[in-house]
Amino acid sequence: MEGLGYLLALPRFEYFSPKTVEEACSLLERYGREARLLAGGTDLLVAMKKGKEAPRYLIGIKALSDLDFIEYDGELLRIGALATLQSVADAPIIKEKFGLLATACKKVGTPQVRNMGTLVGNICNAGPSQDTVPSLLVLGARLKVVSSRGERIIPLEDFPRGPFKTALEDGEMVTEVQIPTPPPRSAGCYRWMTKRTEVDETLVGVAVLVVADPTHERCEEARIALCSVAPTPFRARRAEALLRGKGISEGLLEEAGRAAAEETRPRGRAEYRKLLTSILVKKALTEAWENLKGQEVVS
């Protein structure tokens, strides 16, 4: 559809609806680069209509109902590949214990998009501004990847390899996201600003998780992840290092914000994005720290 992308029409393709993950993997392996997995379709079908992608084979995985789950066993939260963004945003256990992930999922798209799009699909799209990734990064998420050759676990940090490129090899598919319970004495949040309107692509997205030391006086560890300010979402390590083991003050949070901004490599609206990064990092850290202090009162 080169050059005719303006017609916004799907090209012709062949469609498979495998009944098992094994079947899906073997199809992926058989057709390699000519095949793409189709979950919610809100990213892939859009790219195909624009003429940016033209896979000859689509492997629809909606029939793999075993992959539609959200399970928490007290230690590990597991979200299956077919769990929609809306179901993750609404899940009581996620709202309660992994609140920033619920917030991030709720931010994506519109109600219709969230009913169709999956969390795993959002991660695998691997764009610079995937809202769900920063929260997952600070939560230490991992991806379970399956192929006919076996299984492996990829830490989310190692997953995006560049804009719209992932660490997946031929024949591999992500079957679930695994998220460990956040450490005790921790609180997190996801904050963002959009490009123009409220329902819009994220201009700068910031997820933080702060862990207090046993006295609740100092920050034992701070995790800061950003999206839409670099080719892929990333952890702002230098900003995090500034906070490790320190007592929290407004000045320190501002410094952390500035440090995070310096770690960004935005393309469009670069100066403004750097400014927003420093503002939002400070705001997110402040909110998370306030939440932590609130927790102290409860416990």
Place this chain on the structure above:
Amino acid sequence: MRQYRVIGKPLRRVDAGVKVTGEALFAADVKLPNMLHAKILRSPYPHARILRIDTSKTEALPGVKAVITGKDVGPIRFGFVDTPRYPADQYPLAIDKVRYVGEEVAAVAATDEITAIEALKLIEVEYEPLPAVFDPEEAMKEGAPKIHDEIVPNTTCAWQDWGVGRAARPFKVERNICATTSISYGDIEEGFAQSDYVREARFFVPATSHAAMEPHVVVASYDPTSGKLDVWLCHMSLAVKQYWLSKTLGIPQSKIRIHGCYTGGTFGGKIDLFAHEFLAAFLSMRTGRPVKIVLSREEVFMACRLSHRMIIDLRIGVRADGKIMAQHVKLINDPGAYRGSSPVVMFLAHAFRIPIYDIPNWKHEGVGVYTNKSICMPRRGHGSPQMSFAAEQLLDMIAEDMGMDPAELRLKNVRKPGDVLPNGDRLDSCGLRVGIQKIIEATGWKEKRGRGNYRGIGMGLSAMFSGAMYYPFASAAIVKLNPDGKATLFTGQSEFGQGSDTAMSQIAAEELGLDLEDIVIVSGDSELCPIDLGGFLSGGVYVSGEAVRRAAEDAKRQLLQVASEMLDVEIGSLQIENGRIFPKGNPQKGVTFAEVVRYNIQKHNGDPIIGRGFCKPVPEVEFYPSLTKGAGRFTDAYGFIVAVAEVEVDPETGRVKVERVTIADDCGQPINPANVHGQLLSQVVMGVGDALFEEIVTEEGRIVNASFEDYKIPGVYEVPEFVHIPTGTFEPKGPFGGKEVGEGARAAVIAAIANAVADAIGARIYSLPITPEKVLEALEAKKRSR
């Protein structure tokens, strides 16, 4: 305020029922037997010569029924403007050159859409890219790429066909200039000499998209036996489409039927003839089958018009006592690769401002310049939003210099009822003064102005015509009485969301003393309905509504005449109410409409009762005023808007939140207050989009944000609080006192928001949209200048 039976009541829209059930027919819903689907091949270059087009592979593809290029169609000129001075400059398919990304190059009709698309892939076009120019000031320089050569009309021009009488002449394009305008009166030098405060500034307004929810679509079906062409398309005027289809296809107008169907929003983006409309008809004639062309949203952005880009150099002079003495406008209009509505928008940028302030010395100079970008046409206000953004801000700047409340400065200068404009238009109604006074009170203007804390309040004024002398120069209507005594109304107005079906029905019902439910309306069909000005000249109520009223009045006259005979009483002593006619004070002795109709048929040779009515926008003149000189009567009544916006700015991020917009509107007597409220709220929300984030962004002439992902329009979260203050004037010449309301407010809202932001941050922003970065930059600049 007079009390009416149905006028002035917020009655339910007559078209809402079919729209909430999904039954309403839009052009995209039309399916005809044996129908083909066509797709268009568009230029990927902003400027290139077409060296060769090879369609041989395309023709061989099974399912393809026709492939056409510029060679098949020929140099058939069309355009929005086609006057002796400015001959139309567009072609349905490019002939030797393409001039903007998205221009139509070839078309294929096939049995289904995917085949048509596959067929397009097989068309081989060899282009020779040419240097392109995208900035109008660059385009006017020596040595800039030449976008057009001499434009030689090969047919009569529209003006000639419409009776102006002067033949079209070749238009020699120099320095890429497509049109000029120069309007002046008084003595501009003298005006500035008498001014104590003079300010000047340059303002920039980008192109925006109408972004109506319905993408453009056409279904055309030509029958060779009868020579008739049936068309379904989205539009704002049957007459404009019918005339141009006739002219370009060589089919007599009476043989072209534009079928009635609903249009899904227009805002000015569906007025002029589009290439795809011609192409569908042409392909239908060629294949002998109906042809449907549905444009994608991206095609709509590229090829279905944008609003006009303008660079405005404005200078205003004010005397110490607050009287505005002089206004000098130098405007550069960038309509894109073809003239679009350039001469009109430049004229209107003047014509929509002159009714607002009484300024004795005025000079308005404009130049339209070709660039290799998408074509610009009217968008809701057509010149008023751009010019108001500049003028309303400059007035605020001068008020600040003078230490005067900007509302006060406006009160000292706004026109009043009875004023006569330099071109002869008379304001028989004008609610500006009372609007400003009411809004100052309602918004707490004085207390809020300059309150600091990054909260601001600002005002903007606008005016809008109520119809103008443009083809077909009049509206007419027919009211037919039925055997059951109810009435059927035929009007050429088309319902595209603005509520005309309801408003026209209310007018007819009021005149006849019936209820809204007693009127059946037949609208928007060129074969069933009489001529109409259409909905893009803002004359829906004032002109078409008046034609409807006169038709109902004519029917009423006949009813009374017959009733007087039946009852053997003088007409003058009869009363009409509720579908009955009776002597005043004696309702028992009366006759029903049904009885009158029956009597008339029986006793008067079969005469059923049919009323006809017609109305010219400006009774005293025959044609549109001179676009270049601005001389001549323009319209018979103006709608006025006073808008106040309240904003809050985050000084850290630069983000602007519009908290509230208040509008005092003068639309004369509202025909349907719910409709009026809907039109105003619509323009408030549109204004927020224009003011804060809407703009078409191009790279080397290509629109990079041609989707609703990348071009954002306001969603439900962007809606501010809206307060409506009807000013309750009465336009004596309008139907039941009504005039324009659908188009003027957008300009006032944008200006009010711009002025509110300036009040909030103490600094000015001279270009739209007012982005967070511009706000931060303005704040920075203010800090540095201290």
Place this chain on the structure above:
Amino acid sequence: MKRLISLTVNGENHEVVVEPRTTLLEVLRDALGLTGAKEGCSLGNCGACTVLLDGKPVLSCLLLAVEAQGKEIVTIEGLAEGGKLHPLQEAFVEHGAVQCGFCIPGIILSAKALLDENPHPAEEEVKEAISGNLCRCTGYSNAVRAILAAKVKEEGER
């Protein structure tokens, strides 16, 4: 490669022949003549193609018809019963929430999904429910009021 699929739309079963690339929107409009769902942007940004899939609002322009099998699909044409308007449809007419009408089927369905799950939504919840439906004509406020009013009507009818 064409295939025969079976779709349940507004409680009725239909068998249609589609290609894998055929979207649910195309099937509804072209094969089944249910033209209430509209194509406004093709990329899932405007919501004019919204239909309900097992009660949830989805974008039919981004759903392959082959993947809509075995689901309950509800379009705007399925709301009125026996010629009587659904309370939401009635409310939209009553509150002046309709102008050109192109976005209306989508907005009403998004609202229906909300009210079916939450008969007493707050204003913020209503706005969220229709945040994926763009309207260029009305300015949204009347639609929000209509949806808030519709719940009252439903209550009264019980």
